[in-house]
Amino acid sequence: MVIRVTIAYRTITSEAANVIAGMIPICITLAEDIECYQRRTTRNVRTMVRIDSMAKWQQEWDSTEKCRWTHRPSPWMNRQHGEVNFYLTQFLSGHGCFRKHLHRCGHAASPFCPECEYVEETPEHVIFDCPRKCVVKMARGMQ
Numbered sequence: 001m002v003i004r005v006t007i008a009y010r011t012i013t014s015e016a017a018n019v020i021a022g023m024i025p026i027c028i029t030l031a032e033d034i035e036c037y038q039r040r041t042t043r044n045v046r047t048m049v050r051i052d053s054m055a056k057w058q059q060e061w062d063s064t065e066k067c068r069w070t071h072r073p074s075p076w077m078n079r080q081h082g083e084v085n086f087y088l089t090q091f092l093s094g095h096g097c098f099r100k101h102l103h104r105c106g107h108a109a110s111p112f113c114p115e116c117e118y119v120e121e122t123p124e125h126v127i128f129d130c131p132r133k134c135v136v137k138m139a140r141g142m143q
């Protein structure tokens with residue numbers, strides 16, 4: 001479901017997809033529901049249990065060795081508005097039309113940017129460092 005929400009490629013990890021979608025993993029959600037049912041006579045139990053669920057999710061997210069690009073400190077999770085789309089998910093996950101990723105999957109001969117010599121084409125490089133302008137047009141939905 002999170003892959004549908006984020007419009008991500010199937011190569012994305014479930015951990016990264018959940019974070020980008022802002023959706024608590026289903027196993028934590030189910031444990032939360034069980035806890036709420038067992039403590040159903042307590043006031044505001046959902047709010048209290050949700051705090052524990054978020055802490056558990058953060059602990060799992062911090063302990064995973066995967067998704068280091070997505071894991072970078074970001075205000076993303078605390079945003080109050082905005083939706084993800086195909087391009088934003090590629091940028092946040094690193095699983096997209098970036099030569100470093102394509103090379104890792106065997107779909108590109110080299111991980112390097114075609115414009116910049118011996119610099120890996122990563123989301124960070126493309127958005128912040130690369131002199132190519134076509135990527136900005138792509139992100140804005142222009143061709």
Ligand SMILES: [Zn+2]
Nearest residue numbers: 113115116130
């Ligand atoms: Zn470049």
